[in-house]
Amino acid sequence: MHKTLASAQIHVAVDLMIVTVRDGKMAVLLSRRPQAPCAGCWALPGHLLPLEESAETAAESLLREMLPIDGAYREQLFTFTDVSRDPRGRVISIAYLVLVPWQRLEGCLTREEVKLACFTVCDDAKQSALVGPETILLDGPQLAFDHGQIIRTGIRRLQGKISYTDVGFHFLQSTDAFSLRELQMIFEAVLGEEMDKSNFRRSILARYETTGHISQTEDIQKSGRGRPAVLYRYIP
Amino acid sequence: MHKTLASAQIHVAVDLMIVTVRDGKMAVLLSRRPQAPCAGCWALPGHLLPLEESAETAAESLLREMLPIDGAYREQLFTFTDVSRDPRGRVISIAYLVLVPWQRLEGCLTREEVKLACFTVCDDAKQSALVGPETILLDGPQLAFDHGQIIRTGIRRLQGKISYTDVGFHFLQSTDAFSLRELQMIFEAVLGEEMDKSNFRRSILARYETTGHISQTEDIQKSGRGRPAVLYRYIP
DNA sequence: AATAATTATTGTTAATTTGACAATAATTAT
DNA sequence: ATAATTATTGTCAAATTAACAATAATTATT
Numbered sequence: 001m002h003k004t005l006a007s008a009q010i011h012v013a014v015d016l017m018i019v020t021v022r023d024g025k026m027a028v029l030l031s032r033r034p035q036a037p038c039a040g041c042w043a044l045p046g047h048l049l050p051l052e053e054s055a056e057t058a059a060e061s062l063l064r065e066m067l068p069i070d071g072a073y074r075e076q077l078f079t080f081t082d083v084s085r086d087p088r089g090r091v092i093s094i095a096y097l098v099l100v101p102w103q104r105l106e107g108c109l110t111r112e113e114v115k116l117a118c119f120t121v122c123d124d125a126k127q128s129a130l131v132g133p134e135t136i137l138l139d140g141p142q143l144a145f146d147h148g149q150i151i152r153t154g155i156r157r158l159q160g161k162i163s164y165t166d167v168g169f170h171f172l173q174s175t176d177a178f179s180l181r182e183l184q185m186i187f188e189a190v191l192g193e194e195m196d197k198s199n200f201r202r203s204i205l206a207r208y209e210t211t212g213h214i215s216q217t218e219d220i221q222k223s224g225r226g227r228p229a230v231l232y233r234y235i236p
Numbered sequence: 237m238h239k240t241l242a243s244a245q246i247h248v249a250v251d252l253m254i255v256t257v258r259d260g261k262m263a264v265l266l267s268r269r270p271q272a273p274c275a276g277c278w279a280l281p282g283h284l285l286p287l288e289e290s291a292e293t294a295a296e297s298l299l300r301e302m303l304p305i306d307g308a309y310r311e312q313l314f315t316f317t318d319v320s321r322d323p324r325g326r327v328i329s330i331a332y333l334v335l336v337p338w339q340r341l342e343g344c345l346t347r348e349e350v351k352l353a354c355f356t357v358c359d360d361a362k363q364s365a366l367v368g369p370e371t372i373l374l375d376g377p378q379l380a381f382d383h384g385q386i387i388r389t390g391i392r393r394l395q396g397k398i399s400y401t402d403v404g405f406h407f408l409q410s411t412d413a414f415s416l417r418e419l420q421m422i423f424e425a426v427l428g429e430e431m432d433k434s435n436f437r438r439s440i441l442a443r444y445e446t447t448g449h450i451s452q453t454e455d456i457q458k459s460g461r462g463r464p465a466v467l468y469r470y471i472p
Numbered sequence: 473a474a475t476a477a478t479t480a481t482t483g484t485t486a487a488t489t490t491g492a493c494a495a496t497a498a499t500t501a502t
Numbered sequence: 503a504t505a506a507t508t509a510t511t512g513t514c515a516a517a518t519t520a521a522c523a524a525t526a527a528t529t530a531t532t
Contacts, residue, residue: 010248010285012328049246051326055317079315079330081291090287092248094315094328181509199491201510206489226508227498417480435520437481442518462479463527476531482524489518497510502503 004088011091014058015046015147017077017154018067021171021189022102026158028151029105033144037087042136043144044151046093059096067108073099073170078153085146095150097157099170162190166213169234179221179229180204208234241325249329250294251282251383252302253313253390257407257425258338262394264387265341269380273323278372279380280387282329295332303344309335309406314389321382331386333393335406398426402449405470415457415465416440444470 005011018029030042045066049058059074077095085091138148162168171186172178184200208214214232221229241247254265266278281302285294295310313331321327374384398404407422408414420436444450449471456464 008287009245010287012246012248049317049328051244051246052319054319055315055328076314078312079291081285081330083288083290092285092291092330094317179509196492197509198493198511203490221509224508225500225506227500227510229509415480432521433480434482434522439519457480460479461477461529463481463529465480474532476529478529479527481526484523485521487518487520489516491514491516493513495510495512497508499506499508501506 005091007089009090011089012049012055013046013091013093014049014055014062015044015093015095015150016059016062016066016098017044017095017150018063018098018100018105019154019158020100020102020105021186024185024189026155026189027102028154030143030147038144041142041144042147044095044147049094055094055096059094059098063098067100067105069100069104069108073167077150077157080146080150082146093145093150095153097154099167101171101173103173158190159192162187166234166236172234175234177217177219177231177233179231181229241327243325245326247325247327248285248291249282249327250285250291250298251280251329251331251386252295252298252334253280253331253386254299254303254334254336254341255390255394256336256338256341257422260421260425262391262425263338264390266379266383274380277378277380278383280331280383285330291330291332295330295334299334303336303341305336305340305344309403313386313393316382316386318382329381329386331389333390335403337407337409339409394426395428398423402470402472408470411470413453413455413467413469415467417465 016029020027020029029045031045033039033041033043045062047058047062049055053061055076063069063072063074075097077097079092079094081092083090085093136142138152140148143151158167168183168186168190169175172182180201181197183204184195184197187200188194205214213235215235217231217233219231221231252265256263256265265281267281269275269277269279281298283294283298285291289297291312299305299308299310311333313333315328315330317328319326321329372378374388376384379387394403404419404422404426405411408418416437417433419440420431420433423436424430441450450468451471453467453469455467457467458464
C-alpha cells in the first residue's frame, strides 16, 4: 500500500472524462501517469476532492486548471467504489463527463504535450478500443485503475442521451454558427453509425426549430467543395 | 459540529431511496430520526460506507438489514456532495434507488413500525409533496438533510426510464403472474398521468411479447368484478 | 333468471412519424 | 463548359401513435 494515503479512511477522488469529437470519432483526454501506481499507464485527469469543495465545483476547478476552457458542459457520470480499484488504499471516484468541441481542445493540448495525449474511441465489434500513436484496449492493462470502465460508462451515457437531449450540441465548435452536417457528424461519431442526411435534418428541425431552440442565421458556410451549407444558431 | 465525526476528513454515506407503488401512487420509505441533527425529521435510510465494502454491496446489505427482502432491483442514483448538506461535517452521500413491490414492503413495515413510515408521493402542480399521517413538502424543513432533493432526483430518474426500460416491472407483486392492468397502474403512478388501456397494452406487447420477454400464462385473475384478466409472466 | 354494471380484450381509423430513396440546387475542381 | 461534390428539398410507402368504438366475460342487482 502506498504511503501517501492514510489507510484507515476512505478517500474521495474526482475524475474527469473529457470527451470530444475529432475526425468523426469520439476522443477522450488522457494523461500518462509519471509515477506509481500504474506508472506509464494512461489515466483520466483527476485529484482528491478538497474538504471544502463540492464534487461539482471540484470538477469545475480541476477542468479549469487543466484547460483554459470556460463553460464546458459537465454532468456527473457515476461513482466508482470497488474496494480494490486503487492499490494505494480505499479511494472512490466520482466521475464527471465533460464535453468539449475539438477545436477548443486542440489548442490546449499542444501546450502541455508531455502530460496529455488524445486518443480516438472506436467501436470495434462491441469491443471499444483506444487508438492513436498506440492502440489501447479499454479493458487492457494500459489504462490506469478502472478508467476503462469509467470510459465505457461515459460512452454509453452519451449514446443513450444524444437522441433525446441536447448533449450533442456541446461538441459544436460554435453554437452560433453550425451546419446541420456538422451536427450530424457528431451524432454519427457518438452513435457509431451513419445516418440519412435528409431524415436527420428533418428530425432535428422538427424537434428544435419548431420550438425555437434552433434558428437559421444569415450566414452560410464559406469553405469546402459543393453547395455551401446554411448555418444555424442554437438557443438553449 | 457534531462530535462523532472526525472533522478533517470526508465521510462517505450510502443512502437508500426505497420506492414502491401503493394505491396508484409512488411511495418512499422514510424513518423518523430519533436524534440530532434533524431530530424528528424524516430521512432516507442510510449509513456510513464501511472501509472494506463497495457502495454497491453496502447498499445491498443495508437493504437486507432493514427489510427481509432479497433480489430487489437497485441502481446507483446520484452522489450528493454539497459542502453543507450535513451539519455534522463533511459527508457525501451515494444514493441508491431501490424498487420494491408494495405487497412485499407492507409486511415489513408493521414489524418495525416505530422507525419506519411510508408516505405517498403526489405530483401537486410540479411541487411534489409527501402525504400520509402528515403532509410534508419535499423542499420543506421536515425532511432531513438534502433528502428532498434526493427523492426528487429519484422520481425524475424513474419517470425518465420507465418508458424505455423494464424498471416498471420491478414494482409487480409477482413477475410470474401479473395483469396488464396492474402494470399499467404502475406506469400511471410513476408518470402521474392516465394512459389509454388499449394503446398501453399494444405498446407493451409489441415491445415485450414479440421479443419473448413477456408471455401469457394459463392462469387468469381470480378476484375482482368484471371480466377476469389474463395473467402474464415476465422473463428478463 | 334476467338485467345492469364492471372490467378486459379486440378492433378501427385517421394522423403522425419513420425509413429509404430520388430529385434538385449551388458551389468548387477540371 | 463540364464534371464532381455537397446541401437541400421532395416523395411515398410502411410503421407507429392517438383517440375511440365495439365486443367479451365476469360480478352485482333486481
